[in-house]
Structure formats: C-alpha cells, structure tokens
Amino acid sequence: MTSGTSPLRCLVTGATGYIGGRLVPELIEAGHSVRALARSPEKLRDHPWADRAETVRGDVTDADSVRAAMDGVDVAYYLVHALGTGSGFEETDRRAARIFGEQARAAGVRRIVYLGGLTPAGVPERELSPHLRSRAEVGRLLLGSGVPTAVLRAAVIIGSGSASFEMLRYLTERLPLMVTPSWVRTRMQPTAVRDVLRTLVGCAGLPPDVNRAFDLGGPDVLSYRDMMQRYAAVAALPRRIILPVPVLTPRLSSHWVGLVTPVPHSIARPLAESLRHEVVCAEHDIARYVPDPPGGLLGIDRALELALQRIREADVATRWSSAAVPGAPSDPLPTDPDxxxxxxxxxxxxxxxxxxxxxxxxxxxxxxxxxxxxxxxxxxxxxxxxxxxxxxxxxxxxxxxxxxxxxxxxxxxxxxxxxxxxxxxxxxxxxxxxxxxxxxxxxxxxxxxxxxxxxxxxxxxxxxxxxxxxxxxxxxxxxxxxxxxxxxxxxxxxxxxxxxxxxxxxxxxxxxxxxxxxxx
Incomplete structure (x- = not known):
C-alpha cells in the first residue's frame, strides 16, 4: 500500500495499451482495486494480473459504456489517445475527453489522472504539432470537467517496448552512419517508464484541491542525437556518425523511420512531428505530492540499461503494439461461408x-x-x-x-x-x-x-x-x-x-x- 493512501477503486482506460497494461498491476500491488476498460476485454484475458482485476467492455467515445464503467469509482485514469487514426483524430480526442469528464462528474469520481505530452514553453498552442496540440486540449478539457484532475505531461518515455524506445533502438543499431532529420538536435527531457508508473500510482492519493498540470521528466536534458550516442554506449556499439540535414521534414522523416524501425508511419509521423519542439520541464512540482524515490529519478543511461535488460531476458510486459493498430479489423471470425x-x-x-x-x-x-x-x-x-x-x-x-x-x-x-x-x-x-x-x-x-x-x-x-x-x-x-x-x-x-x-x-x-x- 502506498504510504498514507487508503485502498481506492480505480478505473484504468487504455488497459490494452503500453502504459495502461503496466499500470494495472502497479495499482493492484499498491493495494487498490482496479477496473480495466477496454473495447476488447478478451485481449486482457491472458495478462498475469487478469484474475485480480475487473475487466469491462467499453469505449471512451460511448457515453453509456463510460457511465457504467465509472460506477463506484474513486480515481479514473485517462490513458487513451487517437494516435495515428487519420485526419479526424483531434475531434475524436475532444469528444472522448468531454464524455469522460462529464461521466466522471456525474458518477462522483474523486479524481481524474491523465497522462499527456510535455509541451514546449512559450510556443503558442496553434504552432504545436497536431498531436501535441490535441493532447494539450484534452488536458484542458479534463481540468475543466469539475472533477479534480492531475495532468501529467511527459516527453519521451524510455522503457522496453515503448514506441519511443523502439525508434531509438532500431535507428541506432541499424545505422552506424546516419543522415538524419534536423530534429535530432532538439533538446528533450526523457523519463523512465518506471518513474512514470510510480507517479501515476502516487497521483491516486493527491489532495482534493489539486487540479493542475505537472511536468514529468528525468534528470537528464539532452538532444535526440545525444540519446542515440548514449544508447550506442549502453548497448556496447561503436560511436555512431550522425549527419543532420534540414531537407528531411517531419513528414519525410516519418517515412524514413517507418522503413528503418518496426514503428509504422502512422505512429512514427506524430512522434517525429512532436520531436521538432524542444520539450524540457519548466517545473518539478509533482515531487511535493509524490516524492522522488530515495535514489532519485532514473537517468537516461540507467533507463536504457533496464530497457535492454528486459528485452534480453524476454521480460517485456507490454509493447507499443499492445494497442490495436488504428483501422485494423475488429469483426469476429466468420464461421459460416455465407x-x-x-x-x-x-x-x-x-x-x-x-x-x-x-x-x-x-x-x-x-x-x-x-x-x-x-x-x-x-x-x-x-x-x-x-x-x-x-x-x-x-x-x-x-x-x-x-x-x-x-x-x-x-x-x-x-x-x-x-x-x-x-x-x-x-x-x-x-x-x-x-x-x-x-x-x-x-x-x-x-x-x-x-x-x-x-x-x-x-x-x-x-x-x-x-x-x-x-x-x-x-x-x-x-x-x-x-x-x-x-x-x-x-x-x-x-x-x-x-x-x-x-x-x-x-x-x-x-x-x-x-x-x-x-x-x-
């Protein structure tokens, strides 16, 4: 049990996704009861924690299913995004956030916790990449829902199986000499997935008067190029030769990432578009409520070491591909030729x-x-x-x-x-x-x-x-x-x-x- 926190009833959306699938067992370990909302609950059947959590069918764009899922819930985690779903994703995100906030207020939920993206300081929202802009809007909508909300804004999350880590890993391992987009010079503040999960769990016990956004980042601020060199060092690879060129736009570079890494263009593009912005934390106020661990936040080298260790030991709990591919078929297997x-x-x-x-x-x-x-x-x-x-x-x-x-x-x-x-x-x-x-x-x-x-x-x-x-x-x-x-x-x-x-x-x-x- 987290110190000072009584057992709570938690709703986790996006439980089939990368973060959601890892958060559920962490909440259970902290002593909370968990209800996992998924469009296809059967995908959760074989998870090691499946018999210790309640799973329900629902979609955050369907008010009726969200209303039913919220019944009796103390803390609702919003961990879904319409990443890579085409031109209408911003409206989908907007509608889902409004429904979630309205149903949480109607059900008497005590707190919403939302994991969004870190936005660059001083950049007008209209100039952000579409996906960062949409994540910022979702955060505003939840903060204005009437339910106390913690919006956690993280930049690059480093962990075995994350899309950001897979991009970094495959680019570095497969290309000892790289002609890269100019965004490899962009500074960012990556954070280890275990620190993200620890903070998400801790936010369940935030005081009721806390209704704000918090920046999440690790102790290191470095460029993407530096991250590739750090990965090469941790993985015992020779130092990489990296030549940034301005002609590779985010759109072109996402195709390049899609060819070199396992991350498809539909996901690589919003990630690449977001990397053109410098994302460095402006504050670390969350530590007032969820203190840093005794040894401090994990640095980039240790986060990379742990991610590689998990992969080598075949102990990857969830991957970026855990969530269904946008547009993938969802019809049942036909058993009748007609x-x-x-x-x-x-x-x-x-x-x-x-x-x-x-x-x-x-x-x-x-x-x-x-x-x-x-x-x-x-x-x-x-x-x-x-x-x-x-x-x-x-x-x-x-x-x-x-x-x-x-x-x-x-x-x-x-x-x-x-x-x-x-x-x-x-x-x-x-x-x-x-x-x-x-x-x-x-x-x-x-x-x-x-x-x-x-x-x-x-x-x-x-x-x-x-x-x-x-x-x-x-x-x-x-x-x-x-x-x-x-x-x-x-x-x-x-x-x-x-x-x-x-x-x-x-x-x-x-x-x-x-x-x-x-x-x-």
Missing part, C-alpha cells in the same frame, strides 16, 4: 507429425518474429515490405516474448485473436488488405493416436478488389502455406528428436551416477 452474405475463401492444409502434441505445440506457439514463418522467407519479407509501403505495420513488430503468446499480442503483421494452449492458435491479419484475413494453427491427435497439424487460412473479401486480391495470390499458396505446414511438421519432429536425445543422455548420466560402484 457470413454477412459474402464469400469466404479458405486454404486448408494438414499433416501427420512424428512428434508429441507438446513438441508440435511448442513450434506452433513459437512461430513468427526471429523464428520466422517456416516457408519461403523472401515471400514473407516482400509481403511485409509492401505492407510498409502502403502505411501498414509490416513484419517488424516481431513478438513480445520469444516463446509464449497471449491473446492480444501483436505477432509481426498478425494479432493473436485466440489461443487455447496446446491446441489452437488463431491470428488475425493487421496488414493492409481489401478484406479480413485469419490464420488458424491447430494441434490434434488423430484416430490412431498420432499428432496431426491442421492449418487454415481464411479471407473474407471486401468488394471486387478483395476477390481480385485472393485470386492473384492463390497461385503462391502451395509454396507459402503448403511449405509452412510441411516445415512446421519437420521442425516439431526435429525438436522431438533432440528432446529424446537429451532425455536419453540425462538418463544415462543418472544411471552412471547411481549404478553399482566397486569398493576399494
């Missing part, structure tokens, strides 16, 4: 596997990311490049965990829609497509007790373009999907053989150690 009155194309494959179901499942659950897709790597790579060119996520999102998946995880250009451990993995496509697509991988036992692998690709076309797309790619299915089924079966058999050899060696060693010994 679903919605349209066509449903299907490619089915199956193979008997010379391995146990457990060995086969390990291969299935480990698919994607660094492990690849078990067929025609060039075809998968080209499909990923094409998706990036049209603004999609491509293949670079990888996996959150190298061995385990959970519902809601992003997996390259797929998202885990359903997982039944040991039996079923269903992936929903989030690439740009003229339709909806799924890939199902199933592990079974046949009538003779042998393991059997079943694979099903489904595509529900939208319009003539959708039908044309399916028929244009179907000639490659034998190579891509057929090869995938064959090599997954082979990989499971090879893993079973290696496991058997290890077990036999272990048994032989044990026998040597426990067998009869000659007495001297």
């Amino acid at each position: 679903w919605a009155g349209g066509s449903l194309y299907t490619d089915r494959r199956q193979r008997a596997v010379d391995a146990s179901p457990e060995a086969l499942w390990r291969v299935v659950e480990g698919i994607g990311g660094e492990n690849g897709w078990y067929s025609f790597p060039l075809a998968w790579a080209v499909r990923g490049w094409l998706d990036r060119l049209v603004g999609g996520v491509g293949l670079r999102r990888g996996r959150r965990d190298a061995a385990r998946l959970r519902v809601g995880d992003s997996l390259d250009f797929w998202r885990v829609e359903e997982i039944e451990p040991g039996r079923l993995l269903r992936l929903r496509a989030e690439m740009r497509l003229p339709g909806l697509a799924w890939l199902e991988l199933t592990v079974e036992r046949d009538g003779a007790g042998r393991s059997r692998y079943r694979q099903r690709a489904l595509f529900h076309p939208h319009g003539l373009a959708g039908h044309a797309y399916w028929w244009s790619v179907s000639p490659f299915h034998a190579v891509v999907f057929g090869g995938m089924a064959r090599r997954i079966a082979e990989a499971a058999g090879a893993e079973a053989g290696e496991t058997g050899a290890r077990e036999a060696q272990a048994a032989e060693t044990e026998a040597d150690e426990t067998g009869p010994r000659a007495e001297g």
Whole structure:
C-alpha cells in the first residue's frame, strides 16, 4: 500500500495499451482495486494480473459504456489517445475527453489522472504539432470537467517496448552512419517508464484541491542525437556518425523511420512531428505530492540499461503494439461461408507429425518474429515490405516474448485473436488488405493416436478488389502455406528428436551416477 493512501477503486482506460497494461498491476500491488476498460476485454484475458482485476467492455467515445464503467469509482485514469487514426483524430480526442469528464462528474469520481505530452514553453498552442496540440486540449478539457484532475505531461518515455524506445533502438543499431532529420538536435527531457508508473500510482492519493498540470521528466536534458550516442554506449556499439540535414521534414522523416524501425508511419509521423519542439520541464512540482524515490529519478543511461535488460531476458510486459493498430479489423471470425452474405475463401492444409502434441505445440506457439514463418522467407519479407509501403505495420513488430503468446499480442503483421494452449492458435491479419484475413494453427491427435497439424487460412473479401486480391495470390499458396505446414511438421519432429536425445543422455548420466560402484 502506498504510504498514507487508503485502498481506492480505480478505473484504468487504455488497459490494452503500453502504459495502461503496466499500470494495472502497479495499482493492484499498491493495494487498490482496479477496473480495466477496454473495447476488447478478451485481449486482457491472458495478462498475469487478469484474475485480480475487473475487466469491462467499453469505449471512451460511448457515453453509456463510460457511465457504467465509472460506477463506484474513486480515481479514473485517462490513458487513451487517437494516435495515428487519420485526419479526424483531434475531434475524436475532444469528444472522448468531454464524455469522460462529464461521466466522471456525474458518477462522483474523486479524481481524474491523465497522462499527456510535455509541451514546449512559450510556443503558442496553434504552432504545436497536431498531436501535441490535441493532447494539450484534452488536458484542458479534463481540468475543466469539475472533477479534480492531475495532468501529467511527459516527453519521451524510455522503457522496453515503448514506441519511443523502439525508434531509438532500431535507428541506432541499424545505422552506424546516419543522415538524419534536423530534429535530432532538439533538446528533450526523457523519463523512465518506471518513474512514470510510480507517479501515476502516487497521483491516486493527491489532495482534493489539486487540479493542475505537472511536468514529468528525468534528470537528464539532452538532444535526440545525444540519446542515440548514449544508447550506442549502453548497448556496447561503436560511436555512431550522425549527419543532420534540414531537407528531411517531419513528414519525410516519418517515412524514413517507418522503413528503418518496426514503428509504422502512422505512429512514427506524430512522434517525429512532436520531436521538432524542444520539450524540457519548466517545473518539478509533482515531487511535493509524490516524492522522488530515495535514489532519485532514473537517468537516461540507467533507463536504457533496464530497457535492454528486459528485452534480453524476454521480460517485456507490454509493447507499443499492445494497442490495436488504428483501422485494423475488429469483426469476429466468420464461421459460416455465407457470413454477412459474402464469400469466404479458405486454404486448408494438414499433416501427420512424428512428434508429441507438446513438441508440435511448442513450434506452433513459437512461430513468427526471429523464428520466422517456416516457408519461403523472401515471400514473407516482400509481403511485409509492401505492407510498409502502403502505411501498414509490416513484419517488424516481431513478438513480445520469444516463446509464449497471449491473446492480444501483436505477432509481426498478425494479432493473436485466440489461443487455447496446446491446441489452437488463431491470428488475425493487421496488414493492409481489401478484406479480413485469419490464420488458424491447430494441434490434434488423430484416430490412431498420432499428432496431426491442421492449418487454415481464411479471407473474407471486401468488394471486387478483395476477390481480385485472393485470386492473384492463390497461385503462391502451395509454396507459402503448403511449405509452412510441411516445415512446421519437420521442425516439431526435429525438436522431438533432440528432446529424446537429451532425455536419453540425462538418463544415462543418472544411471552412471547411481549404478553399482566397486569398493576399494
């Protein structure tokens, strides 16, 4: 329990996102009860804290669902933004903030806590990037809602899996020589994600008369170029050669970031636009209410070390891709070929596997990311490049965990829609497509007790373009999907053989150690 704070009932919006998914267990650990609001609560099912929090379905733009979620709540966390959702995002943010504030006041909520963006001092709001401008407006609306509100304004957040960290990491690791946008000279005050979370939790106990914004930043003020050099040093990379040029505008540089890093253009653009502004804290007043930890706030080097350590240990709790991609399909899997009155194309494959179901499942659950897709790597790579060119996520999102998946995880250009451990993995496509697509991988036992692998690709076309797309790619299915089924079966058999050899060696060693010994 946080010192001096009684248990509170907290509502967390954006619980499927990067910060929200990490804040929920922190609040629980502090002794508070948590209700998590999500458009797709099933995505929270496999989180380690899922059985200790209440999850409800809702959308911050839907007043009825927000009203129901606010019932009995003391503190409401507003952690959502319409990042990368196109030209109407400012109106969406505005409408959602008004609804949230109105419903919080009507429900008697004691406090709202909002995590926004740090805005540059002395810059008129009209001159800010659209996303910084929208975040500032959301903060004003919540402060004027009639509910005591704490607006926390953070610049770059450094933590394993954050979009800002992934941009920094991939740019630095992949480009020892960089021709960069001029914004790499911009000064900023990054903050470690664990300090952000500690402050968010502490704000639950703010006095009722506190209704204001607070700047959040770590102890270091440095340029983005300096941050890349610091990352290179922490990651034991040679010093990078960085050449800023003025011709790379935020728009052009976001495409450049999208090609080099896993962060798609739709997210890279608002981040790049915001980086043209100097964002340095004007005050640190939050420490009067939420004191700094005994060792002080984490500096950039320690924040980078911790983020890299989490990645190397495959202990990344949430990633920037935890939240659904804007515009990604949300329709349920069609189970009827006449679903919605349209066509449903299907490619089915199956193979008997010379391995146990457990060995086969390990291969299935480990698919994607660094492990690849078990067929025609060039075809998968080209499909990923094409998706990036049209603004999609491509293949670079990888996996959150190298061995385990959970519902809601992003997996390259797929998202885990359903997982039944040991039996079923269903992936929903989030690439740009003229339709909806799924890939199902199933592990079974046949009538003779042998393991059997079943694979099903489904595509529900939208319009003539959708039908044309399916028929244009179907000639490659034998190579891509057929090869995938064959090599997954082979990989499971090879893993079973290696496991058997290890077990036999272990048994032989044990026998040597426990067998009869000659007495001297």
